[in-house]
Amino acid sequence: MDKIYLKKIILSYNDICNLLTELLNNKKFHNRLKKENTTCYTNFKYPLNSYCIGNGEKHVVIFSNTHGCEIITPFFVLEFILTLILNDEIYCNFSKKYTFHFIPLLNPEGYIISSSQVYYNLKNFDKKSIQKISKIYLDSYNLDDKIASKNIKKEKLYKSILATSCNLIENKNMIYSVNKILKNCNLNSSILPVWSANGVGIDPNSNSIHKFPEMIDLRKKWKYSKLRYNDIPVTIPSPMSYPGKKSLDPLCPENIFLYKYINNLYFNLPKFNQKLIAIFSYHSTGGEIYGYPDKCIASKNNIELHNKAIDIYSKKTNYTPIDENLKYGVMDFYRAYLNNVVSLTIELSKLNGNPIGPFANLDSLFEEFINNKKAILSVISNI
Ligand SMILES: [Zn+2]
Structure with missing residues (x-):
C-alpha cells in the first residue's frame, strides 16, 4: 500500500x-x-x-x-x-x-491526443528531467493564469514548453478531425497537450445528463474557457468544455x-x-x-x-x-x-x-x- x-x-x-x-x-x-x-x-x-x-x-x-x-x-x-x-x-x-x-x-x-505530445517530448527522460521540465511548464502555466486574471490577452507561455504536432497522433482520421477543430477554433497544435475533449471536440464531463439546457446557457455566457484557456471556445466543438448538441449526444x-x-x-x-x-x-x-x-x-x-x-x-x-x-x-x-x-x-x-x-x-x-x-x-x- x-x-x-x-x-x-x-x-x-x-x-x-x-x-x-x-x-x-x-x-x-x-x-x-x-x-x-x-x-x-x-x-x-x-x-x-x-x-x-x-x-x-x-x-x-x-x-x-x-x-x-x-x-x-x-x-x-x-x-x-x-x-x-x-x-x-x-x-x-x-x-x-x-x-x-x-x-x-x-x-x-483525448488521452491519445494529449499524451502523444507528452510522450514525444518526455519519453527518454529520467525522473529528474521529468520533474525539471514539468516545473518549468507549471510555472509558465501559473503565470498565464496571473496574466489572464488581469484581463490581459496574450499568447500563453505554457504553449512554448513542449514541441507539438498533429502528426504525433497515430490515427489519420483523428488527425483530420483535430485539424478541422483547431482551424474552426482559430488555434494551432500548441494547444494539443491540454486537449480534454474527445476526438470530435465534445467534453464528456460537460455533456450534462439532467441539466443540459442550463449547461448550454452557462457556456454561452463563457464563450471561452477561463483564465489561461481564454483563447479556447466552448460553444463549438473544441479542445475543452464544449457540451455537445444534446444530453447523451451520440457523438x-x-x-x-x-x-x-x-x-x-x-x-x-x-x-x-x-x-x-x-x-x-x-x-x-x-x-x-x-x-x-x-x-x-x-x-x-x-x-x-x-x-x-x-x-x-x-x-x-x-x-x-x-x-x-x-x-x-x-x-x-x-x-x-x-x-x-x-x-x-x-x-x-x-x-x-x-x-x-x-x-x-x-x-x-x-x-x-x-x-x-x-x-x-x-x-x-x-x-
Ligand atoms: Zn477534469
Missing part, C-alpha cells in the same frame, strides 16, 4: 493497453484481474474497456481520464489495480467483500457508455445480495473533492451519506471539499439521483498544469497517490 508499483511514469496509450493485457495474461494474477465485455467504442473506434477485481457483494466503480489531458489519472487507477492484485493480504481482505470495476481510460481519444459515446455501465450496476445486480455502493471519478487539478449532492434532488439519507464519505476522504488525503453552486456536470447527476451510492469526483494533485504540471514534484504526487488509495478503501469500509 505504501509504495508506487509503476516503474514507467510517462505512459503512452499503447503502454497502458499492454500493461493491462500483461496483467490479464500473467498466470500469477490470472484470476485476480478480469476484463469485462466491451460493447462500446469511441467515434474513432477505440474500445471503451472495463475491468474488475473481486467477487464481493458490494460493488465499487473507479474510473479516470474523463478529460484527455489528465494523464496522471489513469496512472493512479493502474496503481490502485496493481496494489490490489500484487498484495495477497489486501487482495484477500477486499476481494471477498467487494467487486471493484475499473475504467482506466474513459476518453481514449459522445464515452458518456453513453458510462451511463449504461453505471445504470446496469445500479439497477440490474441481483437485488437480494448485491449492491452498487460507490463511484469514484478521478480528475487532476488542485487536490479537491466534489461530492455534495444537489439538495433540491437528493434525499436526506443520500446527503448525509455523502457528507460522511467526503469527511473520510478529506481526512485521509488532506484534499479540500468543495460545495460548488452550479451542479450541472455528469457526476452531479449520479450523486443526486442514485440513492445511497457515494459518488465522488476527486481532483488529484495539489498542483495544477495539466498534463505534466503534477509531475513537477514526483515524491509529493506519489505520496498523494498512496493517500488516495487508502482513502478509497477507508470510504468503502466505513459507509
Whole structure:
C-alpha cells in the first residue's frame, strides 16, 4: 500500500493497453484481474474497456481520464489495480467483500491526443528531467493564469514548453478531425497537450445528463474557457468544455457508455445480495473533492451519506471539499439521483498544469497517490 508499483511514469496509450493485457495474461494474477465485455467504442473506434477485481457483494466503480489531458489519472487507477492484485493480504481482505470495476481510460481519444505530445517530448527522460521540465511548464502555466486574471490577452507561455504536432497522433482520421477543430477554433497544435475533449471536440464531463439546457446557457455566457484557456471556445466543438448538441449526444459515446455501465450496476445486480455502493471519478487539478449532492434532488439519507464519505476522504488525503453552486456536470447527476451510492469526483494533485504540471514534484504526487488509495478503501469500509 505504501509504495508506487509503476516503474514507467510517462505512459503512452499503447503502454497502458499492454500493461493491462500483461496483467490479464500473467498466470500469477490470472484470476485476480478480469476484463469485462466491451460493447462500446469511441467515434474513432477505440474500445471503451472495463475491468474488475473481486467477487464481493458490494460493488465499487473507479474510473479516470474523463478529460484527455489528465494523464496522471489513469496512472493512479493502474496503481490502485496493481496494489490490489500484487498484495495477497489486501487482495484477500477486499476481494471477498467487494467487486471493484475499473475504467482506466474513459476518453481514449483525448488521452491519445494529449499524451502523444507528452510522450514525444518526455519519453527518454529520467525522473529528474521529468520533474525539471514539468516545473518549468507549471510555472509558465501559473503565470498565464496571473496574466489572464488581469484581463490581459496574450499568447500563453505554457504553449512554448513542449514541441507539438498533429502528426504525433497515430490515427489519420483523428488527425483530420483535430485539424478541422483547431482551424474552426482559430488555434494551432500548441494547444494539443491540454486537449480534454474527445476526438470530435465534445467534453464528456460537460455533456450534462439532467441539466443540459442550463449547461448550454452557462457556456454561452463563457464563450471561452477561463483564465489561461481564454483563447479556447466552448460553444463549438473544441479542445475543452464544449457540451455537445444534446444530453447523451451520440457523438459522445464515452458518456453513453458510462451511463449504461453505471445504470446496469445500479439497477440490474441481483437485488437480494448485491449492491452498487460507490463511484469514484478521478480528475487532476488542485487536490479537491466534489461530492455534495444537489439538495433540491437528493434525499436526506443520500446527503448525509455523502457528507460522511467526503469527511473520510478529506481526512485521509488532506484534499479540500468543495460545495460548488452550479451542479450541472455528469457526476452531479449520479450523486443526486442514485440513492445511497457515494459518488465522488476527486481532483488529484495539489498542483495544477495539466498534463505534466503534477509531475513537477514526483515524491509529493506519489505520496498523494498512496493517500488516495487508502482513502478509497477507508470510504468503502466505513459507509
Ligand atoms: Zn477534469
